Amino acid sequence: MLFNLFNQPSEEIQYLGTPYTQDCLDAIGIILQTQIHIEKALLLSCNQAHAYLIKSHRNTYIIRSGFRSGYPSEGSKGLASSLQLLLKHNIAVDEINISEKLMKKINHSSLSDTDIEIMLKTEVVRPTNIYEYIYEIYKTTEYQVTNDRYYPTELPYHLIDSRILDLALKFNDDPNHSILTAYTRLEDIVKAKINDQTLFSNNLLKAAFVSDKQRQSIYFWDKNNERVSNALGCLFTNIFTAYRNERAHSEVDKSYSKQLREFLLLNELYLLENESIKR
Incomplete structure (x- = not known):
């Protein structure tokens, strides 16, 4: 009973994005536009699939696994773009490896508070692969500096x-x-x-x-x-x-x-x- 209680899906997490890369990029644009202070950004990697955990001063966001790496695709372009966007905002990104079970829970919006705590305490990947993901596609970290198409075009x-x-x-x-x-x-x-x-x-x-x-x-x-x-x-x-x-x-x-x-x-x-x- 206690095990089930502590592993219930968290009500504190906001899930954004879909399995489609563009939706995940748009979700990151919304977070960057609306959140005053990003405390932590984790790239969650499982084999060649990637998602994000982003903590602001008030909210915990999970961006579903619409990103890929290892082979040319929209998913890998999206991964490079997402990393460039975060770097553009001076947000440091760390990468951790997670299990297939956790990635499945991410995509089914069923992470528990314990799952989040485990990911936040997981040792980050060293040496970092972040720049390799970017250079694999764009050869530079500057591509997104003048690119504003991922931000929401709504009146404040x-x-x-x-x-x-x-x-x-x-x-x-x-x-x-x-x-x-x-x-x-x-x-x-x-x-x-x-x-x-x-x-x-x-x-x-x-x-x-x-x-x-x-x-x-x-x-x-x-x-x-x-x-x-x-x-x-x-x-x-x-x-x-x-x-x-x-x-x-x-x-x-x-x-x-x-x-x-x-x-x-x-x-x-x-x-x-x-x-x-x-x-």
Whole structure:
């Protein structure tokens, strides 16, 4: 009875990935994007099959055995890519050898807490094979440095201003609509803020946030430095007009990643607007 109790599947482990290599690479990208601090990364090897145990400050992740080595394949390319991704984030990776029984439990999501403890205490492989797995495919450790295709391309909802969260939630369906609506909504917010419905675009934003020799802006930012506040006002105005006017005067055909960046820039304007103070 005690044996069965201590070998029950752990409820603390999060299993990610599938037997398919791409799913496992995407899972590592998600961990690297969302976890603040990775405490340990273990490559779990059984013959020529490989999985991962990754511990963050809060969670224990198991990436299933979608990786291979020893012969050219998508699995071996994926293994090299995964190691490069972790090294790119300055995460040291150790390798341990595990039994076929443990690898089967990994793929069936049935590891116990005791299994995890055993793996964490297992002696690591020395000398390391990590770089051999990489050089076997890419001949360099630098391939993933400029490669961002394994990271999730999702908006960070926790950073989005509440006034455009509804547009962020619909962003994947129609990025252009979300962006154009956000520009219109921001313009309406600033009009109401300064109580002037006659000004538009560049003139509106300058009146609200930019001072010159003839007049002070209606709003400013408390930076203990008027020049810094005015620079923020110019930045606000220039970003809005540069990106919005491009869309106003022609049909814009941008990649999804560029539209994502534009929406995040626009989100920053919303946050700046909210922080501005009336003189």
